Amino acid sequence: MHDRFLRACRREPTDVTPVWFMRQAGRYMPEYRALRAKHSFLELCQTPELAVAITLQPVTAFAVDAAILFADILLVLEPMGAPFEFVAGEGPVVHQPIASHADVERLRVCDPEEGLPWVLETVRLVRRELDGKTPLIGFAGAPFTVASYLIEGGKSSSYQKTKALMWQQPDTWALLMEKMTEVLRRYLRAQVAAGAQAIQLFDSWIGALSLEDYQRSVQPHVSVILQDLMELGVPVIHFGTNTSHLLEAQCEAGGTVIGVDWRVDLLAAWDRIGSDRAIQGNLDPLLLCGPPALAVGRTTALLDRVAGRAGHIFNVGHGLVPSTPVDTVKAVVDAVHEHRTG
């Protein structure tokens, strides 16, 4: 059993630092593009044999220390009654964004085995394929991040509608957060029951909120999910970007591992997070698009500073982008695995 990723989540010593990448499966890989040429992204997610093959692509190509389920944080929207599509060049588009209390009342608190059976089947099949050699991470988006797509109708840079709803219709916001929380809690529990050995909760856009708004309007909800999963005994990675002002509050909400982006200094962040948590991060993903020697140099420099302290999982600070050269990904993984401290 190749378990250095799970050991690091528990802050146990490992032979070398474990490494995996957010968005490690995707358009930068020729193997992915070959399948994507024949199927839409949603078809890939909804066909377990294809989703399994894509989940395994980066494990085979780079020998990363964890596999992450091939799926998307927005998949829960459809069974909740809010269909969406990925429009080329535009990103996700939700056809009927949420605006009123009645809109939120209509959302279904769906059962994952009914609403997303193909995701759970993918989890079961990936576990069988990996046969204990590499651990599998399941995931979902966190209530705020998923709700932002539901309210804005797609991606946003200002979160203007999301904040307006949060401030102007607090009862509607609370009902929306409660419904999202219950859907996501059940969905993640079902992924664990199907075989996911760790969970990452993506609160990717949470940095848009002030500390006060996070604590008032989001933290109590996200904490329900995190605490519930931690009770199951699986490691839970609590990830966000632009979170320098929120780190302590995120820790208070929960997480075995806190995922940070490149804007914070990893060691300074770890001091604030505390020695009872593991940390994941935090190379700027765009470094992998530059000179390979620079990406490798920054990788080595980060590992030198961490100096083998137990509980570090090497990752990028946000997802790999489609223009990332495959050879640089391989070079960074090898540099992490070849790195020795002292």
Ligand code: CP3
């Ligand atoms: O990490 C992995 O390899 C696992 C798969 C994964 C995907 N999306 C695959 C994907 C994961 C973990 C996600 C999470 C996700 N999805 C997040 C949180 C992480 C983050 O980036 O902050 C968010 C915000 C989304 C929503 C989403 N899905 C967006 C904004 C897009 C881009 C749309 C576009 O047109 O570029 C997606 C699509 C998506 N999700 C792709 C992949 C491989 C590209 C789909 C394609 O092939 O066209």
